[in-house]
Amino acid sequence: xxxxxxxxxxxxxxxxxxxxxxxxxxxxxxxxxxxxxxxxxxxxxxxxxxxxxxxxxxxxxxxxxxxxxxxxxxxxxxxxxxxxxxxxxxxxxxxxxxxxxxxxxxxxxxxxxxxxxxxxxxxxxxxxxxxxxxxxxxxxxxxxxxxxxxxxxxxxxxxxxxxxxxxxxxxxxxxxxxxxxxxxxxxxxxxxxxxxxxxxxxxxxxxxxxxxxxxxxxxxxxxxxxxxxxxxxxxxxxxxxxxxxxxxxxxxxxxxxxxxxxxxxxxxxxxxxxxxxxxxxxxxxxxxxxxxxxxxxxxxxxxxxxxxxxxxxxxxxxxxxxxxxxxxxxxxxxxxxxxx
Amino acid sequence: xxxxxxxxxxxxxxxxxxxxxxxxxxxxxxxxxxxxxxxxxxxxxxxxxxxxxxxxxxxxxxxxxxxxxxxxxxxxxxxxxxxxxxxxxxxxxxxxxxxxxxxxxxxxxxxxxxxxxxxxxxxxxxxxxxxxxxxxxxxxxxxxxxxxxxxxxxxxxxxxxxxxxxxxxxxxxxxxxxxxxxxxxxxxxxxxxxxxxxxxxxxxxxxxxxxxxxxxxxxxxxxxxxxxxxxxxxxxxxxxxxxxxxxxxxxxxxxxxxxxxxxxxxxxxxxxxxxxxxxxxxxxxxxxxxxxxxxxxxxxxxxxxxxxxxxxxxxxxxxxxxxxxxxxxxxxxxxxxxxx
DNA sequence: GCAGGTTCCGGGAACGTTCCCGCAATCGTT
DNA sequence: AACGATTGCGGGAACGTTCCCGGAACCTGC
Numbered sequence: 001x002x003x004x005x006x007x008x009x010x011x012x013x014x015x016x017x018x019x020x021x022x023x024x025x026x027x028x029x030x031x032x033x034x035x036x037x038x039x040x041x042x043x044x045x046x047x048x049x050x051x052x053x054x055x056x057x058x059x060x061x062x063x064x065x066x067x068x069x070x071x072x073x074x075x076x077x078x079x080x081x082x083x084x085x086x087x088x089x090x091x092x093x094x095x096x097x098x099x100x101x102x103x104x105x106x107x108x109x110x111x112x113x114x115x116x117x118x119x120x121x122x123x124x125x126x127x128x129x130x131x132x133x134x135x136x137x138x139x140x141x142x143x144x145x146x147x148x149x150x151x152x153x154x155x156x157x158x159x160x161x162x163x164x165x166x167x168x169x170x171x172x173x174x175x176x177x178x179x180x181x182x183x184x185x186x187x188x189x190x191x192x193x194x195x196x197x198x199x200x201x202x203x204x205x206x207x208x209x210x211x212x213x214x215x216x217x218x219x220x221x222x223x224x225x226x227x228x229x230x231x232x233x234x235x236x237x238x239x240x241x242x243x244x245x246x247x248x249x250x251x252x253x254x255x256x257x258x259x260x261x262x263x264x265x266x267x268x269x270x271x272x273x274x275x276x277x278x279x280x281x282x283x284x285x286x287x288x289x290x291x292x293x294x295x296x297x298x299x300x301x302x303x304x305x306x307x308x309x310x311x312x313x314x315x316x317x318x319x320x321x322x323x324x325x326x327x328x329x330x331x332x333x334x335x336x337x338x339x340x
Numbered sequence: 341x342x343x344x345x346x347x348x349x350x351x352x353x354x355x356x357x358x359x360x361x362x363x364x365x366x367x368x369x370x371x372x373x374x375x376x377x378x379x380x381x382x383x384x385x386x387x388x389x390x391x392x393x394x395x396x397x398x399x400x401x402x403x404x405x406x407x408x409x410x411x412x413x414x415x416x417x418x419x420x421x422x423x424x425x426x427x428x429x430x431x432x433x434x435x436x437x438x439x440x441x442x443x444x445x446x447x448x449x450x451x452x453x454x455x456x457x458x459x460x461x462x463x464x465x466x467x468x469x470x471x472x473x474x475x476x477x478x479x480x481x482x483x484x485x486x487x488x489x490x491x492x493x494x495x496x497x498x499x500x501x502x503x504x505x506x507x508x509x510x511x512x513x514x515x516x517x518x519x520x521x522x523x524x525x526x527x528x529x530x531x532x533x534x535x536x537x538x539x540x541x542x543x544x545x546x547x548x549x550x551x552x553x554x555x556x557x558x559x560x561x562x563x564x565x566x567x568x569x570x571x572x573x574x575x576x577x578x579x580x581x582x583x584x585x586x587x588x589x590x591x592x593x594x595x596x597x598x599x600x601x602x603x604x605x606x607x608x609x610x611x612x613x614x615x616x617x618x619x620x621x622x623x624x625x626x627x628x629x630x631x632x633x634x635x636x637x638x639x640x641x642x643x644x645x646x647x648x649x650x651x652x653x654x655x656x657x658x659x660x661x662x663x664x665x666x667x668x669x670x671x672x673x674x675x676x677x678x679x680x
Numbered sequence: 681g682c683a684g685g686t687t688c689c690g691g692g693a694a695c696g697t698t699c700c701c702g703c704a705a706t707c708g709t710t
Numbered sequence: 711a712a713c714g715a716t717t718g719c720g721g722g723a724a725c726g727t728t729c730c731c732g733g734a735a736c737c738t739g740c
Contacts, residue, residue: 117391
């Protein structure tokens with residue numbers, strides 16, 4: 001597997017290595033004819049530039065790391081697609097690591113990216129508080145970072161997300177207009193910005209229609225898996241709590257609740273409506289189909305990639321915050337009120 | 341972000357670069373005390389070895405590429421986890437590309453991996469025929485490759501898979517013993533080994549019980565998406581074909597059929613049982629839960645990683661074929677006959 | 681026709697490592 | 711005490727590129 005190098009071309013044409021290099025990077029200080037000769041020679045010798053040599057020269061690795069909170073949902077894979085769309089076009093490798101909703105693993109992943117000397121990190125959190133120290137250290141060492149979707153609470157970092165508050169508000173409003181009065185909320189991790197925002201949207205919508213919210217019987221904190229959702233469903237019916245709708249932080253959670261609720265005899269959506277945030281294709285294959293807020297995942301990835309590119313080029317550029325528009329998808333799980 | 345190098349350590353200790361290098365790689369030709377001094381200095385100077393320098397030196401990139409056929413299912417992400425488990429432990433980066441069941445994209449991904457000069461490729465096909473040329477070229481250029489799950493038809497390459505034939509056979513047998521007589525099969529791409537094997541398992545099981553199989557009304561070829569499955573469901577009921585079970589190549593396909601069948605009024609599993617291969621967590625969140633053959637995904641990834649490591653170390657080593665054991669999961673979609 | 685400017689090219693250092701080679705000092709053997 | 715063998719270390723080339731510097735050849739304008 002001997003690779004042909006720039007030297008081989010030089011030798012082949014009895015020309016200097018420098019000239020070949022110049023010809024290849026389109027430097028102006030080279031005659032048209034020689035440039036063409038070099039290009040021709042490169043073609044017939046099947047020359048392929050060796051990225052690691054230039055990487056060493058320039059001191060970067062041409063790879064960015066992506067750390068995603070989970071991968072059982074196609075959420076992350078869609079975003080990663082978007083990221084790759086723009087990064088691959090710029091000759092940058094993408095390595096992705098899955099935290100499995102575990103802060104410990106997230107921390108490991110961070111270390112891993114450092115070890116691999118990536119040029120930048122794109123990340124969606126599973127917990128901010130647990131690893132805040134590491135993020136700060138990384139930021140101090142001028143590692144370019146951009147956050148997407150699940151971002152840290154109140155921090156000046158480049159970020160791309162959707163309007164969690166407004167979308168949650170409108171979604172809850174639609175449930176209420178559809179006749180639901182006792183809407184239970186399953187919260188996300190409380191050190192993540194989005195949890196607070198979605199909760200706030202829920203609260204404000206409930207307040208607008210003067211619907212009571214009892215913190216201990218209508219707001220639940222859980223993990224992030226199907227199973228965690230199922231457990232909330234159990235306590236909900238075991239404690240005999242009266243409710244006619246559930247709004248979950250994530251579609252994983254929502255699917256978990258919905259399925260267990262059905263198994264426990266609740267009719268969906270007749271007796272209880274189910275809705276969630278961060279929907280993916282998954283919400284269309286469950287029964288009934290799940291009402292959810294669907295962020296533009298591909299675009300989210302592309303934007304994140306653009307931001308990291310910007311940061312890599314100029315580490316001192318201002319931290320931009322991109323807010324994308326998410327679609328509210330009303331489906332059967334909520335009684336399909338106000339279809340779009 | 342100035343990095344401290346081996347030279348800094350050498351200067352700091354008034355010692356030669358060579359000695360520092362030797363101390364760091366545990367060469368025997370260095371005194372214990374100097375080694376300790378170097379290690380100490382490395383610690384307090386916060387030295388981190390620069391992988392790209394050694395990569396250039398040794399002529400490899402320390403990354404392997406993984407090409408997966410799809411990512412809407414968590415199948416690939418689990419396998420990738422397994423791969424990362426062993427590769428990360430060996431200091432090797434993993435970059436993954438998703439072909440989205442499109443041979444064209446698969447081809448692009450192949451090119452991409454070449455361009456990034458990965459040390460090896462682990463791949464699960466979406467089509468063999470369309471890109472056979474590229475694979476052969478790659479193999480001729482001595483690029484280490486290992487295939488998992490979806491492998492090319494009859495070719496001597498390192499591969500890790502499950503026993504598609506036997507598992508399909510037993511699964512169909514269980515359906516038959518559960519009372520199903522007219523079992524429809526939805527085939528996978530016909531240039532993939534697994535399609536042939538699963539079909540063969542289906543045929544032989546049907547034959548064993550003397551059940552007729554009419555090729556044009558019981559065997560269907562489709563795409564690989566939920567939608568493709570749904571379309572088969574449509575033609576099935578529109579043409580008024582009599583059937584009491586469906587066995588699909590993949591759970592994506594199965595979920596597609598099952599959901600549309602239900603929408604069209606078929607009772608599952610009472611009227612028709614549904615079963616599939618290559619099941620993941622997805623098959624437990626749909627309604628009813630899906631009967632499927634579940635390969636040991638993590639282990640599959642780990643084995644694939646071990647094989648690629650072997651190939652990288654010694655390109656001339658024999659092409660091993662690892663057959664893993666898959667579990668048949670009987671669930672509600674098939675009437676839950678013979679539960680384990 | 682000559683100073684000054686362009687254009688084009690070659691030499692060689694540099695990026696951070698590893699490793700071969702050679703030399704000095706120490707060791708063990710007789 | 712003298713010898714080769716071993717141990718410990720430094721010098722420097724090499725991996726494949728880029729890029730600075732300097733020099734040769736050519737053009738320009740007076």
